[in-house]
Amino acid sequence: MSIELNPAAVQFAKRLIEEGKLKNDEGHWGQHNPKPNAENKYLDQHEIAEYGQWHLGLDMSKGEDTKGRYHFPYGDFETVHRDGLLAAKERAAQQGYTDIEKAADQLLQELEEKATK
Numbered sequence: 001m002s003i004e005l006n007p008a009a010v011q012f013a014k015r016l017i018e019e020g021k022l023k024n025d026e027g028h029w030g031q032h033n034p035k036p037n038a039e040n041k042y043l044d045q046h047e048i049a050e051y052g053q054w055h056l057g058l059d060m061s062k063g064e065d066t067k068g069r070y071h072f073p074y075g076d077f078e079t080v081h082r083d084g085l086l087a088a089k090e091r092a093a094q095q096g097y098t099d100i101e102k103a104a105d106q107l108l109q110e111l112e113e114k115a116t117k
Contacts, residue, residue, distance in 0.1 A: 003057040003071050005099040010107065012053040013080050017110050022080045024115035029087035034076055039067065042077045056088050056100050072100055074107070082111055 016022065025032065034042070043051055048065050052058070057071035072092060074084035089104035 002061070003059050003095075003097055003100070005097075005103055006052065006056055006058045006070075008049075009053050009056050009074075010103050013056075013074060013107050014110065016075070016080045017107065017114050020114065021078065022082070022111050022115060024082045024111065027083055029081065029083040032076055032081050032083060033073060033087075038077070043067075056103055057092070057097065072097075072104070074104070080107070080111060082108065082115075085111060 023032070039051070048067075051067070052070050054075050054077060055070035055073050059069050059071060062069035072088040074088050075081055076084075085104050085108040089101050089108060092098070092100035092104060
């Protein structure tokens with residue numbers, strides 16, 4: 001499985017952060033990461049491309065219309081979460097996806113800067 005950076009997700013996250021749609025949380029991402037039923041509910045009301053914007057990674061071997069294509073979630077379909085970006089950064093580093101790790105780190109810095117204003 002080869003996962004690539006999802007540039008659309010990076011731009012979407014930047015825009016959300018600029019708009020102040022963020023949570024500078026210190027919890028564990030497992031507490032905020034949308035569960036499968038929340039993902040399915042979101043997909044009932046949105047296109048798969050919109051779902052994909054909430055994920056920093058793309059598995060190009062999976063179909064565009066499948067949830068399995070999208071990896072490294074960072075938000076709850078409303079806001080960007082600090083702990084989501086931390087989890088994405090750490091998992092990307094562990095799995096050797098340096099471009100995703102760097103993007104998550106940059107977004108994390110932008111979120112923390114915005115949160116302190």
